[in-house]
Amino acid sequence: MEIKRLLFRYTPTNRYSITALVASIFSYRKDIDLIEVRHLNEIFNFEVKGTVVLFSFMSFDFETVEKEVKILKNKGYTLIAGGPHATANPQQTLNIGFDYVFIGDGEENIRKFINGEFPSNRIYDGISKRVDLSNFPPFCPEKNLYMPIEITRGCPFSCGYCQTPRLAGKVVRHRTLEQIIEFSKIGVKNGRKIARFISPNSFGYGSKNGVIPNPEKVDNLLYNLKKVGVEEIYFGTFPSDVRPESINEEILSVIKKYVNNKYIVIGAQSGSDRILKLINRGHDIEQIENALYLLNKFGFIPRVDFIFGFPFETDEDIDKTFEFIKKIVNKYNAKVHAHTFMPLPGTPLANIGAGKLKEKHYKFLGTLTAQGYLDGYWLKQEELARRVASVNSSSPI
Ligand code: SF4
Structure with a gap:
């Protein structure tokens, strides 16, 4: 052909x-x-x-x-x-x-x-033959096609609901700093002076395991972006987020010098340690709170991801999560980004059924939305979750 x-x-x-x-x-x-x-x-x-x-x-x-x-x-x-x-x-x-x-x-x-x-x-x-990101351009300036630069691919965690470890692998692969800078320079020349990034955990850029931050490498990256003419840098925010255990004083001091974002997006997913264990998040509530405390201390607004409607979520888990949310909204000025659980194919939780919200979810999430503390596509995702579940059940595998 x-x-x-x-x-x-x-x-x-x-x-x-x-x-x-x-x-x-x-x-x-x-x-x-x-x-x-x-x-x-x-x-x-x-x-x-x-x-x-x-x-x-x-x-x-x-x-x-x-x-x-x-x-x-x-x-x-x-x-x-x-x-x-x-x-x-x-x-x-x-x-x-x-x-x-x-x-x-x-x-x-x-x-x-x-x-x-x-x-x-x-x-x-x-999957068995992974690529080296730096062997491929991050976008295509010749065709006027730009996107946030994917600085890291692969995630060492195995959150039960997430397709990334299979799609992108569990080994963390970073794009070289030289290539990021080279392409940012081209972007700037073509009027693209705002830098955003794609990564499963942007604070892990340049770190061996993708979790413990490498502040020197991140400093080098952000410094050089500014040097080639990038005017605004958004790091640790859409379209990537940050693991709670990757937030420490050192990395926050570095990024504070360069970034324009007021928000840092952090994945928490639940306010119940039982749920965190069941979904294999690899951190507990205490680590989330520690991260939020530090973000607040450095003047960032934490934008915290939560997932609602896991089929194994009990009333007690839901209440614990709601209490935790109320606490972090009041204490750390956090905003909530809400999702409904979707049983995505290829994930450990693929076959447990669609995420389902209860009356108390609608009430609590609706109130927070009206108060301006919460956003997200949680309502639409409840419908999408049903569609995904039906695709799973019709799968021949
Ligand atoms: S949710 Fe984030 S940390 Fe968890 S497996 Fe997916 S990409 Fe990794």
Whole structure:
């Protein structure tokens, strides 16, 4: 098959994946058209021969993707898939009609695909063969495609609800400081003077285990970003967050010198030690509180992630979490970012059923929202959780 063009099926959740793949392909080969399509109908403008349509999707988009795949397959298009769902469930993804599936890291394997190297089992393995981030550009300035620089990939933790350790691996891989600076310089030249980052734990940048901060390395990074003309730096905030145990005085003193964000996003997930154990968070309430105390001391507003509606959550767990939230809002000026539990495929908690909120959740979360202390897509996620659970139950694996 001679590939003339790759059509990237854009969704609101896959912009970063598409940008990373376009950057990898474009820096390698310039003879293939790389086109983003926002609507299914746009695809029909391209002849079937030489066209490959690429999907990268989350589990809650599975039903929509399945419908589109049926239509495109009937017309004869070649279809490939990657991203969190395909990685968690490659066989199911092939079964609905995809020709090839990419699991784990995609940057190297997409190059193999366009070169005509096709695996016999139709699954490109980016899990056992991980990439070195610094061998690939973090974005594609030539196509005016930018995104926050992914400074670290991989997470050593195994939180029960999270797909990252499988998608990105458990070994922490940092992009080199030199490459981050080189690309930030290009961004600045093109008017991109605001720096944001992607990482499972931005305070772990440059550290061996990705957990105990390396303040010197982070200082070096932020200092050099300023030196090449970055005007605003957002570090430890969207679209990455920080582990509670990675917050200490040293790292806060460093980032305080450079950053523009008032908020630091920190994952807590529950105010019940029992739940923290069950979801394998690897920290307890005391560590969360210690982190919030330090953030407050350094003048940051903690923006704290919580997950509600675990099927094994008891009334006592819920009450403990609500009490903890009230305490941290009052004592540390914290804001809450609320989620409803989704049983994502490939995670240890995939088969325990959808997250379900109780009357007391709606009341408490609604009140905090009205008071301006809470935000998040927790209501929408309750619906998405049901969709994800039904995809899990229909999976052949
Ligand atoms: S939730 Fe965060 S710390 Fe836990 S496994 Fe996922 S990325 Fe790692």
